[in-house]
Amino acid sequence: MAEAQYYVPHGTRWPIMGSIGLTALVGGFAALLNGASVASLVMVLGFVILVAMMFLWFGQVVRESESRIYNDQVDRSFRWGMGWFIFSEVCFFGAFFGALFYARVYSVPWLGGEGTGVATNLFLWPSFDSVWPTNGPAALGGAYQVMGAWGIPALNTIILLSSGGTVTWAHWGIIKDNRPQFVWGLLLTVVLGFLFVGLQAYEYYEAYAHLNLKLSTGIYGSTFFMLTGFHGAHVTIGAIMLTVVMLRGMRGHFDSKNHFAFEAAAWYWHFVDVVWLGLFIFVYWL
Amino acid sequence: MSAATTRDAHDDAHHDDHHHHGPEPGVMRWVYTTNHKDIGTLYLVFSFLMLLLGGLLALGIRTELWSPGLQFVEPDFFNQLTTMHALIMVFGAIMPATVGFANWMVPLMIGAPDMALPRLNNWSFWLLPFAFALLISTFFMEGGAPAAGWTLYAPLVLQGGANLPFAIFAIHLMGIASVMGAINIIVTILNMRAPGMTLLKMPLFIWTWLITAFLLVAAMPVFAGAVTMLLTDKFFGTSFFDAAGGGDPVLFQHIFWFFGHPEVYIMILPSFGIVSQVIPTFARKPLFGYESMVYATASIAFLSFIVWAHHMFTVGMPLAGELFFMYTTMLIAVPTGVKVFNWVATMWRGSMTFETPMLYAIAFVILFTLGGFSGLMLAIVPSDFQYHDTYFVVAHFHYVLVTGSLFGIFAGVYYWLPKWTGNMYDERLGKWHFWLSTIFVNILFFPQHFLGLAGMPRRVPDYAVQFADWNMVSSIGGFGFGLSQLLFAWIVLQCCRGGKQATAEVWDGSDGLEWTVPSPAPYHTFETPPAVR
Ligand SMILES: [Cu+2]
Numbered sequence: 180m181a182e183a184q185y186y187v188p189h190g191t192r193w194p195i196m197g198s199i200g201l202t203a204l205v206g207g208f209a210a211l212l213n214g215a216s217v218a219s220l221v222m223v224l225g226f227v228i229l230v231a232m233m234f235l236w237f238g239q240v241v242r243e244s245e246s247r248i249y250n251d252q253v254d255r256s257f258r259w260g261m262g263w264f265i266f267s268e269v270c271f272f273g274a275f276f277g278a279l280f281y282a283r284v285y286s287v288p289w290l291g292g293e294g295t296g297v298a299t300n301l302f303l304w305p306s307f308d309s310v311w312p313t314n315g316p317a318a319l320g321g322a323y324q325v326m327g328a329w330g331i332p333a334l335n336t337i338i339l340l341s342s343g344g345t346v347t348w349a350h351w352g353i354i355k356d357n358r359p360q361f362v363w364g365l366l367l368t369v370v371l372g373f374l375f376v377g378l379q380a381y382e383y384y385e386a387y388a389h390l391n392l393k394l395s396t397g398i399y400g401s402t403f404f405m406l407t408g409f410h411g412a413h414v415t416i417g418a419i420m421l422t423v424v425m426l427r428g429m430r431g432h433f434d435s436k437n438h439f440a441f442e443a444a445a446w447y448w449h450f451v452d453v454v455w456l457g458l459f460i461f462v463y464w465l
Numbered sequence: 466m467s468a469a470t471t472r473d474a475h476d477d478a479h480h481d482d483h484h485h486h487g488p489e490p491g492v493m494r495w496v497y498t499t500n501h502k503d504i505g506t507l508y509l510v511f512s513f514l515m516l517l518l519g520g521l522l523a524l525g526i527r528t529e530l531w532s533p534g535l536q537f538v539e540p541d542f543f544n545q546l547t548t549m550h551a552l553i554m555v556f557g558a559i560m561p562a563t564v565g566f567a568n569w570m571v572p573l574m575i576g577a578p579d580m581a582l583p584r585l586n587n588w589s590f591w592l593l594p595f596a597f598a599l600l601i602s603t604f605f606m607e608g609g610a611p612a613a614g615w616t617l618y619a620p621l622v623l624q625g626g627a628n629l630p631f632a633i634f635a636i637h638l639m640g641i642a643s644v645m646g647a648i649n650i651i652v653t654i655l656n657m658r659a660p661g662m663t664l665l666k667m668p669l670f671i672w673t674w675l676i677t678a679f680l681l682v683a684a685m686p687v688f689a690g691a692v693t694m695l696l697t698d699k700f701f702g703t704s705f706f707d708a709a710g711g712g713d714p715v716l717f718q719h720i721f722w723f724f725g726h727p728e729v730y731i732m733i734l735p736s737f738g739i740v741s742q743v744i745p746t747f748a749r750k751p752l753f754g755y756e757s758m759v760y761a762t763a764s765i766a767f768l769s770f771i772v773w774a775h776h777m778f779t780v781g782m783p784l785a786g787e788l789f790f791m792y793t794t795m796l797i798a799v800p801t802g803v804k805v806f807n808w809v810a811t812m813w814r815g816s817m818t819f820e821t822p823m824l825y826a827i828a829f830v831i832l833f834t835l836g837g838f839s840g841l842m843l844a845i846v847p848s849d850f851q852y853h854d855t856y857f858v859v860a861h862f863h864y865v866l867v868t869g870s871l872f873g874i875f876a877g878v879y880y881w882l883p884k885w886t887g888n889m890y891d892e893r894l895g896k897w898h899f900w901l902s903t904i905f906v907n908i909l910f911f912p913q914h915f916l917g918l919a920g921m922p923r924r925v926p927d928y929a930v931q932f933a934d935w936n937m938v939s940s941i942g943g944f945g946f947g948l949s950q951l952l953f954a955w956i957v958l959q960c961c962r963g964g965k966q967a968t969a970e971v972w973d974g975s976d977g978l979e980w981t982v983p984s985p986a987p988y989h990t991f992e993t994p995p996a997v998r
Pocket of ligand 1: 725726729772773776777
């Protein structure tokens with residue numbers, strides 16, 4: 180039976196630990212960017228503290244969840260919380276998609292002399308023809324080749340879409356209390372997820388080694404790597420989340436009624452999936 | 466059943482020994498706390514400290530502007546003052562103060578035992594001191610603090626000293642804190658209301674915070690994206706804001722203001738909510754047009770996402786863009802007008818009394834509306850070409866942020882202080898604080914309208930002699946207003962330490978769940994949900 184009262188914890192040590200870890204991480208990174216090489220130690224230390232904090236914090240929540248002290252209302256709080264967190268992530272990607280669309284629809288054509296850009300083109304960059312992709316009128320980063328859509332990216336699309344299917348299959352498993360199906364479905368999803376990340380890494384290697392396509396390749400390189408990079412980071416996080424859920428499933432956690440952690444990770448996975456479709460269409464294909 | 470309801474939810478083994486319902490003893494109470502009242506207090510205290518620090522920087526600005534010529538500070542340090550003043554006031558003073566109100570009042574007003582996600586709530590607060598430590602530390606770095614204005618426009622901001630990555634990461638931490646706090650508030654409001662409290666029975670303060678929290682979750686990540694692009698442009702060779710690579714410095718302005726305009730509503734909507742609680746209490750009438758207030762707030766939130774480029778009319782946008790953003794901006798006057806009308810109509814034929822919260826609320830309605838009018842002037846593209854980057858803009862946004870947001874916050878502090886402390890504040894001193902603040906704030910900011918219309922640019926340490934007189938007047942107002950806030954600190958401190966015992970209802974015309982619990986509100990309230998009629 181679910182608890183009657185809403186669970187309100189009394190005191191917690193994890194947030195302050197998280198603040199210290201996060202501050203050391205970003206403070207160390209900032210100092211490193213300013214050229215203080217010892218700062219990388221602070222950064223690593225901060226990262227370790229942060230990861231430890233997450234283990235401890237989530238570990239406690241998992242224990243509390245398994246001892247069934249959360250009632251349905253607590254469960255709803257987690258659901259709403261995860262939903263709005265994903266919404267905030269969508270908005271974060273929105274900034275970078277906004278930059279991509281702005282460059283493609285406005286700034287590059289303007290540099291090429293369209294609309295209000297007539298004088299800009301005439302006096303500043305008379306030889307610049309606006310085409311997409313571009314590394315700009317000053318050809319930053321030098322000659323480069325475009326990353327095609329129908330090689331690895333298309334394969335990655337298939338991989339990620341299939342992983343959306345396998346994660347749903349896992350969901351059907353836990354709903355029927357079919358644990359093997361649940362675990363196998365998750366294992367497949369996680370394998371596909373890390374396969375995606377691996378292929379993405381290989382694509383980056385190709386871009387840097389053979390295409391001369393870099394972060395510094397003008398606006399094309401900037402939007403390409405920032406969008407796919409943040410997406411890849413999110414796939415990695417999602418795959419780690421699913422891995423944790425899988426390990427918990429193997430330990431006997433979750434049943435047909437109690438598996439919010441799985442659903443949260445699955446929602447996140449679908450979000451990452453949808454972002455990829457946007458990337459495939461607007462970064463690689465069109 | 467009883468076993469289920471009496472389970473004391475303890476976090477760590479180290480305080481298993483006291484199955485109590487009071488706060489943990491010692492200073493670690495504040496670090497480990499998951500109690501919404503503790504966290505609300507932390508937010509409010511932190512925001513007041515930041516208000517003092519930001520105010521100190523403002524006084525530095527007003528000191529330098531006392532007379533023409535350079536007398537006290539170097540121009541670059543002056544720019545650091547304006548930049549840091551704004552960043553600290555926006556992200557350190559106003560926003561955390563309103564989150565402090567949300568923490569204290571949302572559970573009390575909707576009949577919830579606490580915030581929905583209490584541990585996350587602790588983290589939302591405890592990131593802030595660290596974020597501001599990073600930000601403030603830039604004052605002591607080579608090249609000093611950020612000096613390109615709080616808007617951080619590229620490419621200027623990329624030409625600063627060592628501060629840039631620190632400021633950017635500080636903003637990231639503040640953003641994470643804001644988003645976590647906002648998610649918590651949304652979840653609390655949607656999921657923790659006492660049975661019977663339907664959405665349209667919620668107090669208006671709850672509605673304004675629900676919508677504010679939505680704006681935060683939608684806008685802060687965009688800001689995080691914008692400053693991330695600054696970071697990569699500076700350190701990793703990207704060219705988002707560099708035309709040579711096909712980017713555009715104006716792109717930064719677009720992304721920044723896509724966040725920045727909702728941000729101004731993030732700062733004002735909670736004060737709208739506070740004023741909408743205060744006025745009915747002291748007019749002893751229910752809020753006029755409650756539902757229209759809800760819909761007006763929602764409309765303002767929607768419009769806030771499609772008006773951003775009114776901050777950039779002079780960058781050379783296509784004409785269609787200028788017109789679009791001009792008309793959408795002017796549209797905001799409609800729901801805002803609805804609100805002002807409703808506040809006035811609530812007072813109409815009410816049996817009004819003028820305690821300090823009410824004085825602040827009335828001053829809010831008048832002075833915020835004044836700031837709204839100058840906003841309308843700025844919304845008109847051809848006029849804005851004249852006013853852009855002048856002191857007129859400074860006057861405008863200080864009317865909406867100081868006599869708007871901050872006065873709303875003052876109204877709220879006086880209104881709920883007896884509920885928080887159990888004591889009445891000194892009404893006579895409160896009135897002194899009100900009149901001193903209101904008179905000095907107008908001496909401070911009203912002349913800036915004249916300065917701007919006469920052509921004095923903003924963010925300059927020196928100016929033509931024709932601007933000397935009004936600048937001196939403005940500086941006198943600045944010092945008067947700043948010193949008046951010490952009185953505020955004294956009143957609050959005195960009220961915390963003692964004073965006339967407050968009743969549960971506190972005010973004659975008070976209405977709402979927060980007035981059904983004793984004053985001071987016990988450490989835990991509504992552990993079993995109250996009945997809502
Ligand atoms: Cu605006």
